[in-house]
């Protein structure tokens with residue numbers, strides 16, 4: 047797809063950035079980086095800008111784990127001087143989100159200079175922020191340009207790159223969930239974006255072996271795919287095309303780690319591991335006839351609102367009321383609405399099958415993730431079976447959206 051902003055991926059990213067700033071007349075900057083990305087690329091960018099006689103405020107965020115929370119946002123705000131400046135995000139996803147948000151609220155623009163092909167959010171407008179331990183996406187702004195230095199991307203920590211691959215592979219699941227939500231739950235959908243997005247992602251995911259071997263051609267394709275994913279979200283206006291059950295359950299795991307003060311696991315790594323399970327649910331659905339589905343829908347009880355509310359309180363603790371308020375439509379579904387939903391599932395079974403047919407089987411998801419160097423199992427990334435089961439069973443409460451997770455719950459397909 048055509049991007050609406052200048053995008054460069056290659057070996058001369060800093061030169062291209064300089065040309066761009068010259069052409070646009072930018073002379074004052076806020077460069078946001080951290081202690082890892084400063085020596086990797088930030089210092090070079092800072093040196094070139096200062097060498098041209100330009101004014102640079104460098105914000106070097108410190109700490110073992112950078113989180114887009116109040117603490118780090120304030121670190122950026124405290125360095126600002128009320129002058130019109132172009133923000134430069136030199137880093138991966140979190141750093142870009144911090145820059146995206148701080149530039150947006152100070153009415154400045156920002157340029158993304160990714161240091162790893164780690165996530166698909168570089169070109170999106172949403173900034174996932176952590177507020178009181180809860181992840182919330184603040185709608186802010188996309189960068190006005192993106193300059194990725196290919197050699198920097200290729201030298202990024204392999205697990206960060208594998209995480210980007212997990213995020214990318216998850217799109218095959220999220221696109222299916224997006225369409226499922228349209229057919230069964232009446233969610234907004236754009237068939238043209240869905241087809242183009244699917245084709246683009248299908249092409250990029252083939253590069254798993256090259257990515258695993260850290261070959262630059264594979265990593266370039268990965269970065270392109272991740273950037274395109276951001277553009278498709280922009281074109282649609284929200285993240286629905288690129289965030290399905292694999293993301294909701296991954297958010298659940300992420301919140302758990304945050305709440306318990308445990309070490310973070312890269313976003314796409316979790317998305318990849320959950321994708322193995324959600325691909326498994328699609329595989330189960332593929333094996334069912336319309337009559338099987340009708341029988342299973344009848345045989346599976348829908349949890350009463352009282353039980354769901356109780357379970358949510360037990361699972362989500364302090365944020366339970368917020369979750370319940372957001373999920374009213376599902377939790378308090380009337381018997382008539384539930385019957386209509388089940389009827390829709392049976393009536394639309396052919397379409398459900400068409401959607402499921404485009405999802406790779408779980409074995410293939412595992413194979414691709416492995417080839418890219420990404421983990422495939424919950425215990426490889428530090429979760430117990432109980433924790434992972436809980437994420438699969440409760441992840442759907444984190445977004446008011448339909449997905450394969452809700453379909454499999456209606457059908458009584460077990461989580462693992």
Ligand SMILES: [Zn+2]
Nearest residue numbers: 166213313317
């Ligand atoms: Zn993602």
